[in-house]
Amino acid sequence: MEYELLSQLRQQNPVVLNISNFVTVQDVANGLNALGASPIMSQEIKETAAMVDIAQAVQLNLGAFTQTEVAHLRQMGITANQAQRPVVLDPVAVGAIAYRLQVAQQLLQEMHVNIIRGNAGEIAALGGFAWQSQGIDAGQGAGDLIEIAQTTAQRFHCVVILSGATDIVTDGQRVTEIYNGTPMLAVHVGSGDMLSSVTAAFAAVQSEDYYEAARMATLTFGTCGQLVMQHQPDCGPGSFLPAFLDQLYQIQVEELQQMADFQEVRS
Numbered sequence: 083m084e085y086e087l088l089s090q091l092r093q094q095n096p097v098v099l100n101i102s103n104f105v106t107v108q109d110v111a112n113g114l115n116a117l118g119a120s121p122i123m124s125q126e127i128k129e130t131a132a133m134v135d136i137a138q139a140v141q142l143n144l145g146a147f148t149q150t151e152v153a154h155l156r157q158m159g160i161t162a163n164q165a166q167r168p169v170v171l172d173p174v175a176v177g178a179i180a181y182r183l184q185v186a187q188q189l190l191q192e193m194h195v196n197i198i199r200g201n202a203g204e205i206a207a208l209g210g211f212a213w214q215s216q217g218i219d220a221g222q223g224a225g226d227l228i229e230i231a232q233t234t235a236q237r238f239h240c241v242v243i244l245s246g247a248t249d250i251v252t253d254g255q256r257v258t259e260i261y262n263g264t265p266m267l268a269v270h271v272g273s274g275d276m277l278s279s280v281t282a283a284f285a286a287v288q289s290e291d292y293y294e295a296a297r298m299a300t301l302t303f304g305t306c307g308q309l310v311m312q313h314q315p316d317c318g319p320g321s322f323l324p325a326f327l328d329q330l331y332q333i334q335v336e337e338l339q340q341m342a343d344f345q346e347v348r349s
């Protein structure tokens with residue numbers, strides 16, 4: 083695990099360009115800023131080229147798009163590909179809404195996405211597996227999560243983060259399970275969106291190996307959540323987010339090394 087990526091992220095303060103959703107945009111911006119990246123959001127297609135030019139990574143969130151925004155998502159992804167900026171996709175609720183799945187599949191044909199970050203229901207839908215999704219939540223399914231994540235990664239030639247109680251990170255071959263986290267992360271709406279943007283920040287500083295970037299993002303994010311609940315076992319949803327932002331701000335490499343709980347199950 084390349085723990086030093088955290089220090090590099092803070093030194094480099096990469097600009098992470100996001101098409102976010104209106105529900106969680108503030109959390110995404112503050113999460114990135116607290117960790118040490120520099121967030122910027124965009125809603126205007128005409129500024130795409132200039133925006134991608136100043137960014138070191140791009141994060142595309144499908145949380146609440148309109149038709150106009152699909153064109154923006156497409157242009158931003160294609161421009162990022164041309165400019166060789168890493169692209170992270172968050173396919174919100176593609177397991178629950180067929181129209182969203184169709185849009186996500188279309189976008190994945192038109193651009194190359196380097197990392198897809200979604201919950202089990204979302205990753206299963208993209209991989210073509212049967213699953214009972216529940217809105218934006220993972221829902222229920224019987225499939226093997228490692229197989230689902232690996233197949234999806236192979237299908238789109240990218241890294242996949244399948245998040246949940248155990249996070250699975252894979253490039254289609256290598257597979258790491260990450261156990262750090264807290265169920266409170268799932269209670270806070272937008273944790274997944276925050277993780278996707280944090281993943282883009284790590285991809286900005288590790289462009290040689292997006293699997294490593296994805297592993298470190300996931301480990302850092304889960305560990306910060308876990309630390310909040312360790313320090314404040316009675317913390318509820320209302321006070322979790324501020325404490326979590328504080329942890330993203332404070333987390334150090336040494337603490338990550340001590341807390342890290344993961345296993346590379348395929349190498």
Ligand SMILES: Nc1ncnc2c1ncn2[C@@H]1O[C@H](COP(=O)(O)OP(=O)(O)OP(=O)(O)O)[C@@H](O)[C@H]1O
Binds near residue numbers: 271304
């Ligand atoms: N039961 C759990 N125990 C520990 N950590 C969890 C649990 N469920 C989710 N997480 C963590 O929450 C973070 C977000 O993952 P999650 O799968 O909930 O995303 P999501 O479903 O896209 O969320 P959202 O749609 O609310 O943004 C990850 O860091 C993941 O490890």
Ligand SMILES: Cc1ncsc1CCO
Binds near residue numbers: 174271
């Ligand atoms: C609740 C919700 N609805 C669309 S996006 C979103 C936030 C989680 O992505």
Ligand SMILES: [Mg+2]
Binds near residue numbers: 174200218275
């Ligand atoms: Mg989500």
